Amino acid sequence: MGYAHAHRWTNPTLRHTPINGERYTAPEFMEQEWDHIWSKVWLLVAWATDIENPGDYAIEDIGAESFITMRQNDGSIKVFANQCPYRGGRLILKSEGNFDAIVCPHCRTTWSLDGNPTSASGVCLNQFRSDSIAGFVFMTMNETAPTLQEYLGPVWDDWGRYKSEDWVRTSAATVAVDCNWKVPQDNSCESYHLPTVHPQGEYWIEHDYKQCVFDWCDEGHNRMAIQMGAPARSLKNKDLRIDDQLASMLTPWGLDPNDFAGHEYDTRLALQRAKRKQAESRGYRIGELEDDQLTDAYHYNIFPNVTISFAGCEYVSMQRMRPHPQNPEKCFYDNFTFGAKGSESDAELDGLGGKEWLHEGKDRQFFTYGERLMNRRIADQDLSIVVGQQLGLGSRGFAGATLAKQEHRVQRFHEVIDQFLESTN
Ligand code: FES
Numbered sequence: 254m255g256y257a258h259a260h261r262w263t264n265p266t267l268r269h270t271p272i273n274g275e276r277y278t279a280p281e282f283m284e285q286e287w288d289h290i291w292s293k294v295w296l297l298v299a300w301a302t303d304i305e306n307p308g309d310y311a312i313e314d315i316g317a318e319s320f321i322t323m324r325q326n327d328g329s330i331k332v333f334a335n336q337c338p339y340r341g342g343r344l345i346l347k348s349e350g351n352f353d354a355i356v357c358p359h360c361r362t363t364w365s366l367d368g369n370p371t372s373a374s375g376v377c378l379n380q381f382r383s384d385s386i387a388g389f390v391f392m393t394m395n396e397t398a399p400t401l402q403e404y405l406g407p408v409w410d411d412w413g414r415y416k417s418e419d420w421v422r423t424s425a426a427t428v429a430v431d432c433n434w435k436v437p438q439d440n441s442c443e444s445y446h447l448p449t450v451h452p453q454g455e456y457w458i459e460h461d462y463k464q465c466v467f468d469w470c471d472e473g474h475n476r477m478a479i480q481m482g483a484p485a486r487s488l489k490n491k492d493l494r495i496d497d498q499l500a501s502m503l504t505p506w507g508l509d510p511n512d513f514a515g516h517e518y519d520t521r522l523a524l525q526r527a528k529r530k531q532a533e534s535r536g537y538r539i540g541e542l543e544d545d546q547l548t549d550a551y552h553y554n555i556f557p558n559v560t561i562s563f564a565g566c567e568y569v570s571m572q573r574m575r576p577h578p579q580n581p582e583k584c585f586y587d588n589f590t591f592g593a594k595g596s597e598s599d600a601e602l603d604g605l606g607g608k609e610w611l612h613e614g615k616d617r618q619f620f621t622y623g624e625r626l627m628n629r630r631i632a633d634q635d636l637s638i639v640v641g642q643q644l645g646l647g648s649r650g651f652a653g654a655t656l657a658k659q660e661h662r663v664q665r666f667h668e669v670i671d672q673f674l675e676s677t678n
Pocket residue numbers: 337338339340341342357358359360361362
């Protein structure tokens with residue numbers, strides 16, 4: 254019986270610098286972020302199993318930059334600028350696919366998968382440093398950045414235990430939203446909003462923010478552990494029961510919801526025991542996971558723009574907030590989910606909470622906020638508040654954020670931004 258959060262992070266002292274509205278609206282602030290953050294950090298650009306075969310590629314735009322992440326013939330991964338070195342145009346516009354070679358649409362100059370020109374006198378594609386952990390492929394434009402392992406600090410070991418390198422994509426949505434990229438990331442740095450924005454989770458995830466265990470590390474990232482697989486404590490003297498969603502988490506593991514009538518809070522430990530017993534023979538690799546990681550949500554805010562949530566041993570979801578190339582009051586919000594090998598059956602997908610993790614298939618959907626839903630209820634609920642927040646942050650009536658202790662991670666996020674802005678490197 255163990256807790257992954259027993260190994261606490263360093264939790265460096267906060268400076269409590271003010272968080273004002275200009276950080277979300279001012280073009281000057283956006284420019285500083287370009288000069289001091291985006292060009293310096295490691296950025297998440299792809300998921301390894303989305304580019305499994307030689308020639309498979311993924312395109313990701315971050316502000317004015319665009320990157321090609323390309324699987325090589327030897328199985329390694331390289332990241333290139335998605336830009337013709339001759340005249341500067343984009344080389345690839347489609348977000349993912351497979352090519353035998355990279356061809357400039359303007360003059361048909363051709364590069365092999367490794368970025369070398371096929372003609373002897375040609376120019377190589379501009380290549381960036383890249384590295385992977387747990388299936389997530391990162392790159393950096395900064396030649397003097399630390400290694401990815403150094404950059405991620407304690408996150409590196411935490412993620413390594415999930416053995417998620419071969420997990421497969423179950424949904425992918427990209428939504429153009431009228432808010433600064435930091436607004437959704439701020440919200441991912443606190444769990445205050447669970448009972449208000451995600452009230453339906455009360456029957457299977459702990460809603461009391463005081464029960465969350467959270468940390469932040471010297472490297473600039475945050476972690477939060479939330480118990481899952483049992484009703485919230487707030488239901489104790491109310492309508493305590495096993496709802497359909499919690500039942501759908503129990504049955505794939507051979508647990509009968511009726512057996513828990515009168516002792517509903519035992520479901521989480523029963524699930525942990527059942528998974529410990531059955532998971533390996535069903536294709537999961539849980540040998541290095543602590544018991545609480547078998548059921549609970551482990552939620553990571555990776556500086557600057559990614560939030561990764563491992564949910565039990567079955568799932569991981571990725572939220573990424575990408576800045577708009579010109580407008581600080583717009584961003585692109587990506588929400589991808591990946592399922593463990595062994596969780597491919599619908600029963601087990603449903604077992605992670607039915608509609609909360611609804612999979613629409615591998616194809617990535619692109620749309621503008623308001624046109625349609627992602628059909629991931631939690632993600633749709635999260636986006637439902639950000640446009641209103643942006644409007645308020647740009648108003649004279651906002652004198653700066655007032656944060657409570659649970660929101661220390663929001664404070665910490667902004668202080669890490671300030672550290673980067675102050676850096677002369
Ligand atoms: S513009 Fe790309 S090769 Fe000429």
